[in-house]
Amino acid sequence: MEPIILAYLGIVLMVGLSGIGSAYGVTICGNAAVGALKKNPGASGQYIGLSALPSSQGLYGFVGYFLLSAYLIPGITWYAAAAIFGAGFGLGLVAFFSSIRQAQVCANGIVAIGGGHNVFGTTMVLAVFPELYAILGLLVLILISGLIPA
Numbered sequence: 001m002e003p004i005i006l007a008y009l010g011i012v013l014m015v016g017l018s019g020i021g022s023a024y025g026v027t028i029c030g031n032a033a034v035g036a037l038k039k040n041p042g043a044s045g046q047y048i049g050l051s052a053l054p055s056s057q058g059l060y061g062f063v064g065y066f067l068l069s070a071y072l073i074p075g076i077t078w079y080a081a082a083a084i085f086g087a088g089f090g091l092g093l094v095a096f097f098s099s100i101r102q103a104q105v106c107a108n109g110i111v112a113i114g115g116g117h118n119v120f121g122t123t124m125v126l127a128v129f130p131e132l133y134a135i136l137g138l139l140v141l142i143l144i145s146g147l148i149p150a
Contacts, residue, residue, distance in 0.1 A: 003081035007072055010081075010088030011065055014141075017092030018061025018099070018134075025054025025103030032107035036114025043113050046120045050106040053127050057095035057102075057134045064091050064141050071148050080148045087144040094137035102130040 029051035036047055068084050109123025 007081040007084040010085030014088030014092040018095035021096035021099035022058030025099035028103035032110040039114040054099040054103040057099035087141040091137040098134040
């Protein structure tokens with residue numbers, strides 16, 4: 001196996017897992033929003049705002065691709081390929097799970113808002129906590145990319 005295959009596998013896992021997690025997350029929130037609209041249609045803006053939050057993790061995978069794409073060259077070393085695989089897989093996995101867990105927090109907030117409770121601000125703050133781990137995953141990818149020899 002060529003080392004570039006390992007590097008591309010890391011990229012595929014990073015973009016794929018982060019994108020799947022975000023798609024799944026916004027679906028969780030969208031389902032909650034549709035139900036909440038039946039009870040409180042006046043808060044649709046809040047539902048949309050909370051529903052959009054899990055989409056950011058997919059963007060982190062996309063950003064990771066641009067940070068690592070310069071290293072995807074035909075003569076890549078096994079060291080660089082392993083670093084790209086590890087960083088990509090790590091970010092992909094963390095983004096996948098953090099977007100789903102963030103969506104669950106947001107969906108609970110949407111249901112509460114639909115029930116007439118004023119919890120939008122609190123839900124936004126609580127939804128930041130799972131996102132922090134995806135941000136840390138992206139920061140680790142940035143640090144690793146700085147150590148990959150050109």
